[in-house]
Amino acid sequence: MRAIQIDATGGPDVLKLVEVPAPEPKPGQILIRNQAIGLNFIDTYHRSGLYPLKLPSGLGMEGAGVVEAVGEGVTRFSVGDLAAYASGPIGAYAELHAVNAERAVKPPAGIDAQVAAGALLKGMTAEFLLRRCYAVKAGDHILVHAAAGGVGSILVQWGKALGAVVIATAGSQDKAERARSLGADHVILYRDADVAAEVRRITNGAGVPVAYDSVGAATFEGTLASLAKRGLFVSFGNASGPPPAIAPARLMQAGSVFLTRPTMGDYLLTTAELDASAAALFEVIKSGKVKIDIGQTFPLAEARKAHEAMEGRDTVGASLLIP
Ligand code: NDP
Numbered sequence: 001m002r003a004i005q006i007d008a009t010g011g012p013d014v015l016k017l018v019e020v021p022a023p024e025p026k027p028g029q030i031l032i033r034n035q036a037i038g039l040n041f042i043d044t045y046h047r048s049g050l051y052p053l054k055l056p057s058g059l060g061m062e063g064a065g066v067v068e069a070v071g072e073g074v075t076r077f078s079v080g081d082l083a084a085y086a087s088g089p090i091g092a093y094a095e096l097h098a099v100n101a102e103r104a105v106k107p108p109a110g111i112d113a114q115v116a117a118g119a120l121l122k123g124m125t126a127e128f129l130l131r132r133c134y135a136v137k138a139g140d141h142i143l144v145h146a147a148a149g150g151v152g153s154i155l156v157q158w159g160k161a162l163g164a165v166v167i168a169t170a171g172s173q174d175k176a177e178r179a180r181s182l183g184a185d186h187v188i189l190y191r192d193a194d195v196a197a198e199v200r201r202i203t204n205g206a207g208v209p210v211a212y213d214s215v216g217a218a219t220f221e222g223t224l225a226s227l228a229k230r231g232l233f234v235s236f237g238n239a240s241g242p243p244p245a246i247a248p249a250r251l252m253q254a255g256s257v258f259l260t261r262p263t264m265g266d267y268l269l270t271t272a273e274l275d276a277s278a279a280a281l282f283e284v285i286k287s288g289k290v291k292i293d294i295g296q297t298f299p300l301a302e303a304r305k306a307h308e309a310m311e312g313r314d315t316v317g318a319s320l321l322i323p
Helices: 041-048 113-133 148-163 174-182 195-202 220-224 249-253 271-286 300-311
Strands: 002-006 016-019 029-039 062-070 082-085 096-100 141-144 165-170 186-189 208-214 227-235 258-260 293-300 317-321
Touching: 002 300, 016 148, 016 220, 016 300, 029 082, 029 113, 029 148, 029 271, 041 148, 041 165, 041 300, 062 113, 062 271, 096 174, 113 148, 113 227, 113 271, 141 148, 141 227, 148 165, 148 174, 148 271, 165 174, 165 195, 174 186, 195 220, 208 220, 220 227, 293 300
Parallel strands: 141 165, 141 208, 165 186, 208 227, 227 258, 293 317
Antiparallel strands: 002 016, 029 062, 029 096, 029 317, 062 082
16 A cells, blocks of 8 residues: 655655555554545644654554444444544555554434544644633633634634634635634734733733633743633644743733643543544534534645645645545
């Protein structure tokens, strides 16, 4: 089968298309013939070495397709089912991928492989961020950075569905328009503006009770200064580089605020948590409250181009690789 591999960490040029033997499902695993592979910014951290992998390695966490074989002991899936997965093992950039049946889900009727692969990782992230990391209430002002991106697009729409007033940020006029069309109430062009000053203006000085920051280094100080007293800073990504280390006293000076740095896996500890998160996501998609905005697709062989686009801030919504 064809797959993307890396032998060394580095820029997008380390992504190589290779022919490798098709994997066999181990006990408890299912073998999925990917119809769509979800691209995620985390894939660039794995490729660059920011999040270290044992090399050589495949790449990619997310995909959806038809179950081609089931390993010993699997009862959750049968051959022919549509299955989607978002939590590894790493190696989704391939025609076939073997994953643990307990970590895969069955998309309901009406959700195809492309929507599932564009939605699952980003959407379950939005689910735990909006409902469990902090429980967004109607009327809350929430700050969402990179709002035209994959996770950002879902946070905006789902935040609106929960009744929040969404203050979004975006890196260009086009992306700002996109965030507005998804329902954002206010959009800040954060490459030029003083984000905290804008947030204070919009909230009549109060600041936001929760801020979702996946941009990291470039936005850290502005996010901290945007929080309401006792607000929650959710730092969940490093698109511009890792945020700085900070002394606890800074949290007091910022208004007795809280800082958390969550990762999806810790909110999907059990199969029951995975199923509940995926079910909530599929429900908001089926209700029409959240549309999965597939901004661009790339053939599997063009993974390098896809990474260049992601890191070049040239993507909007979700991105897929098609095997
Ligand atoms: P996105 O589609 O959101 O792409 C990243 C976006 O970040 C870009 O489009 C860009 O938007 C913005 N950005 C700001 N500064 C930079 C920069 N210097 N270089 C590149 N991009 C920049 O990606 P995803 O939806 O896949 O992921 C969004 C974020 O969420 C990532 O940081 C990811 O790591 C994180 N994440 C964390 C999870 C967790 O469990 N903690 C799970 C899933 C995702 P713009 O041009 O508008 O600035």
